[in-house]
Amino acid sequence: MENIKVDAKGMDCPFPxxxxxxxxxxxxxxxxxxxxxxxxxxxxxxxxxxxxRGIEIVEFERGDGMWTIxxxx
Amino acid sequence: xxxxxxxxxxMVFGFFLKRSRFCMTGLIRDIYFxxxxxxxxxxxxxxATEGLLYYAMGHAGLILIPSYLPxxxxxxxxxxxxxxxxxxxxxxxxxxxTLIKCGDxxxxxxxxxxxxxxVGYFMSAGxxxxxxxxxxxxxxxxxxxxxxxxxxxxxxxxxxxxxxxVAMAWHHKKHKPKFAIPSKYHGVRHILCEKIWxxxxxxxxxxxxxxxxxxxxxxxxxxxxxxxxxxxxxxxYTPLHPYExxxxxxxxxxxxxxxxxxxxxxxxxxxxxxLVSREFAVVKPAKGTILKAVIGAVLMGIGAIWxxxxxxxxxxxxxxxxxxxxxxALLFLALGIWLATRIFLMRED
Numbered sequence: 313m314e315n316i317k318v319d320a321k322g323m324d325c326p327f328p329x330x331x332x333x334x335x336x337x338x339x340x341x342x343x344x345x346x347x348x349x350x351x352x353x354x355x356x357x358x359x360x361x362x363x364x365r366g367i368e369i370v371e372f373e374r375g376d377g378m379w380t381i382x383x384x385x
Numbered sequence: 386x387x388x389x390x391x392x393x394x395x396m397v398f399g400f401f402l403k404r405s406r407f408c409m410t411g412l413i414r415d416i417y418f419x420x421x422x423x424x425x426x427x428x429x430x431x432x433a434t435e436g437l438l439y440y441a442m443g444h445a446g447l448i449l450i451p452s453y454l455p456x457x458x459x460x461x462x463x464x465x466x467x468x469x470x471x472x473x474x475x476x477x478x479x480x481x482x483t484l485i486k487c488g489d490x491x492x493x494x495x496x497x498x499x500x501x502x503x504v505g506y507f508m509s510a511g512x513x514x515x516x517x518x519x520x521x522x523x524x525x526x527x528x529x530x531x532x533x534x535x536x537x538x539x540x541x542x543x544x545x546x547x548x549x550x551v552a553m554a555w556h557h558k559k560h561k562p563k564f565a566i567p568s569k570y571h572g573v574r575h576i577l578c579e580k581i582w583x584x585x586x587x588x589x590x591x592x593x594x595x596x597x598x599x600x601x602x603x604x605x606x607x608x609x610x611x612x613x614x615x616x617x618x619x620x621x622y623t624p625l626h627p628y629e630x631x632x633x634x635x636x637x638x639x640x641x642x643x644x645x646x647x648x649x650x651x652x653x654x655x656x657x658x659x660l661v662s663r664e665f666a667v668v669k670p671a672k673g674t675i676l677k678a679v680i681g682a683v684l685m686g687i688g689a690i691w692x693x694x695x696x697x698x699x700x701x702x703x704x705x706x707x708x709x710x711x712x713x714a715l716l717f718l719a720l721g722i723w724l725a726t727r728i729f730l731m732r733e734d
Contacts, residue, residue, distance in 0.1 A: 322671030324477035324486070324493065325411060326418065326730065350668045352489060352659075356406045356581055359564035361419070374567045377490075377666025 313340060318347040321378060325353035332358055332381075336367060339385040344370070346382045355379055387605045391643040394601050395650015396657065398594055398611065399488060403658040404580075405587020408482050409696040410473040410722060417723045418730055423556060427584055428700075430549035431592040435610070436542035436705035438596025444536050448603045450706075452534065457693065457710040459524040461517075461632075465692025466699065466714040470721020472684025474729060475677045479696040480613045480685060484648060488655025493670040497682040498617070504686025505618050510627030517631045517690055526709075533707035542705075546592075553585040569663075578661045595701060598647075605643050609635055610705075612698040614689035616644035632690035635698070677729075692717070 316335045320328035328349040335345045347358065358381055362369050371382035401407070412424040443450035473479040476497050478486065483501070486494025507513045532538065562583075570579050582590075598610040615638040622630060623641040630639050638644035659665035670678070689695050692714050694703060700718055703711025 320671075322669055323674060324491070324670075325408065326414070327477070327671075327674070330730065350491075350666065352403075352664055353406050353408060353411065355566050356562075357411075359562060363560075363563055364419075369564050372564060372567055377664075377668065379566075 313343045315344040315346045315382070318345065320347055320349040320351070320354070322350060324351045325357055327351075328354040329357045329361060332383075333361065336365075336383070336385055341385055343385050344382055345385065346371075346380065348378055348380050350378045358383075387643050388646050390601060390605065391646025392650040392653065394598055395647040395652075396654030397650075398591070398598075398647070399485070399651040399654020399656075400658050401587060401590045401594055402481065402485055402651070403489070403655045403662075404577075405582040405584055405590070407584070407587050407591060408478055408485075409700060410477075410479045410482060413470075413696075413719050413722045414474060414726050414730075416719075418726050426549055426552055426556070427588045429545065430553055430585075430588045431595070431701055432705045433542050433545035433549050434589055434592025435595040435701065436707075437539065437546045438593065439599055439610075439705055440536075440538040440542055442596070442600055444539055448599045449608045450534055451608060454528040454533075454706075454708055454710070456525050456527050457713075458521045459526055459713070461520045461523070461691045462693060462710055462714050463717045464520065465688045465690065466717035467688070467721040467724070468684045469688025469692050469695060470718040470723075471725040472681040472686075472688055472721075473696065473718075474681070474722055474725035476681025476685060477674075477678065480617065480689070481651065481695070481697050483682075484613075484651045485655050488652040489659040490665050490667045491670070492668065493674065493678050496670075496675065497678050497685075500679050500682035501686045501689075502617060502621055504683050505614060505690055506621045506625075506627075508687050508690040509618065509632045510622060510625070510630045513687075514629065514631040520691055521632065528708055528710045530707055530709060538707065550589065553588070557583055557585050578658075591701075595705070602643060607637060607643050609637070609644075610702045611647055612638055612644055612694070612702065613648060614695045614698065615639055616648045619645045632693060688721075 318331050318335050320331050332347050368384045373380045415421045416424045442448045483494050483497045568579050595610045612635045622639050699711040699714035
């Protein structure tokens with residue numbers, strides 16, 4: 313299964329979370345969702361959402377002014 | 386000295402806001418959007434912590450508890466706060482979040498700020514002030530609760546604060562975040578420059594700092610804590626010398642001074658915090674977000690003037706002072722946020 317990629321760069325909270333949530337809902341069980349974002353608040357909201365929904369975060373990287381989270385449904 | 390004190394006080398506040406990722410709009414929005422009633426407790430803890438300090442210092446003679454709060458228009462405050470709440474959702478954050486965005490390099494923050502200043506000036510000091518005056522004369526009621534000046538308020542706030550702190554500690558223990566931003570530093574440097582503080586710690590720090598700001602302000606003859614809308618507009622009022630100014634949160638803040646530097650300090654504090662945590666980045670807004678943000682800024686400009694305050698000055702500061710107007714405003718701010726969340730976010734979701 314290919315990773316679902318979500319580009320949320322330049323978007324402010326809560327839109328990265330809204331897009332991530334949509335992608336997770338559309339993903340098959342076990343499929344990865346990768347989101348890139350620039351909103352600092354999302355570094356808290358997506359991990360919090362994943363924790364509440366029991367979604368595993370397999371990668372949390374920090375780039376130049378942006379972050380990437382990869383989660384497995 | 387007054388300018389430096391204001392700047393430093395604002396910078397500390399900006400530091401707390403940034404380290405805890407605090408967003409008042411987000412807290413209220415997510416009570417409904419993500420079904421997180423726990424956020425009521427976070428907001429209550431800020432008000433109670435600040436209220437405890439405010440009343441304790443007031444009854445100890447360190448600060449002045451005003452004997453009189455001006456009457457307010459139920460219609461203007463309800464309508465203004467509702468519009469402000471809707472605007473805050475469209476702009477993805479209130480005025481304080483806008484200052485945070487300016488500080489951490491998000492270009493959209495400057496756009497929202499400029500539009501807010503133009504509309505806020507138009508509605509308070511420009512031709513729109515006639516409409517503002519008209520709205521503010523309808524259904525005017527008193528804002529005077531006698532209990533507000535009684536020593537019993539110290540006990541009420543102390544009890545509320547202790548209950549909130551204990552409940553938050555219990556909740557945090559049960560729901561510890563499992564993931565954290567990848568870190569580079571250790572020890573104190575990690576805690577001050579990198580770590581995202583738990584929202585519970587942020588709430589207590591913010592509440593305490595809002596309380597201590599009364600004491601700092603008092604040294605310069607100002608009897609208030611943080612206000613945001615009028616101090617932002619003071620940067621226009623002072624050079625433009627309008628004929629008259631109607632509305633806004635605190636008439637004493639219309640002239641460039643301590644409060645003007647508080648808001649500048651928030652931007653500066655966030656800027657420094659972002660730099661040391663390597664988070665500062667000039668970020669251009671995504672396509673499709675600009676128009677909504679501009680509409681949000683317009684609504685916040687009208688709402689802050691009619692509602693005589695914003696999410697911080699009414700929602701966190703006035704409420705702690707026992708102002709009926711501020712509690713009434715907070716109700717309509719929340720309704721505006723939830724209404725906009727329902728219309729604009731849940732539909733998209």
